[in-house]
Amino acid sequence: MKIGITCYPTYGGSGIVATELGLELANRGHEVHFISYANPIRLDHGIPRIHYHEVEVSTYPLFQYPPYCLALASRMVEVAENYDLDILHVHYAIPHSIAALLAQQMMASRRWLPFITTLHGTDITLVGLDRSYFPITKFSIEKSNGITSISEDLRRDTYGIFAIDNEIRVIHNFVNVETYQPMANRPNGKKKLMHISNFRPVKRVLDCIRILELVLRRTPAHLYMVGDGPDRQAARSLARQLGLESHLTFMGKQDHVERIFPEMHVLLMPSELESFGLAALEGMACGVPPVATCVGGVPELITSGVDGFLEPVGDIAAQADRVIQLLTDEELHQKMAEAARRTAVERFASSAIIPQYEAYYREVLENVPAASR
């Protein structure tokens, strides 16, 4: 198939899922065209069957807000025509789904170009709920030819919030378990904790610092903070205020997290909201048990007490206790690290999930509307 993929190319779960999906599809022989305003992170150049098409957004003094959605729709049409795309697959409803709908309508007199929207989380639970975006998000979902959601929980939320009738297919997030592998022997030395996110308020990065403080009262550890975003400064200030500076390292944005995860002992994911928790899955594939919050779709991934721990949002003491347990009980850590890897391999490996996307593309393509036959 010839597939056009649009996503936010920056650091963030939806862009990562879209990029990894494109890479996996190309690996399986499909032709993949990324259409976005920048080269998606994790997308290296020169990969067979992968193409990247930049969306240029011209500015004009009259435009206080350059109309990206319109430039994107135009570029989608151009790429679909020049490369004879079969289908568009957009990640994150706003505004990608509307751009795809416009592209479909612009091409309607020539041929039918179906599009699938994958819902990732905040496009429904935060942005979609915003009064300014609610009606257009609902409309874009209703008009999609296929809709997927990355968890059962997000599907339930979407039905609850938008009261739509369309079928939403759950296709869970995935990880390449060959690329993400545990380390044969973790180096001895200080135990390592890791947090990775876009440092937005929903991630509750300050909780990581407070958890570290409680952990250090009982056992030595070092916290690695990977990523960047609005709350990074606040996290730094809190660490300074609590005198923890020498116990943590801010690593900034990292492209090859599969090289960082395997050295870690525990992943912290204290999020307020999480429709899936891709970072936890990547860590689990590397044998890193997560200590996370029991929110959204996270329980679909982590079975508390088996392959990680789930605790209530904001319960720093409970999360710190779990971290201490994992850092001080070798046997427990080993058991959970193995279980975490097993969960990734048996339930979320790309080799099992990508065929679900392929099958769904075919299903949508076969469903040609009568008017377009």
Ligand code: GMT
């Ligand atoms: O807000 C974020 O965490 C980023 C967001 C995104 O769309 O980039 O992540 C969402 O999509 C990820 C990939 O499907 C999921 O793993 C995250 O759980 C989800 N984030 C939230 O629901 C907060």
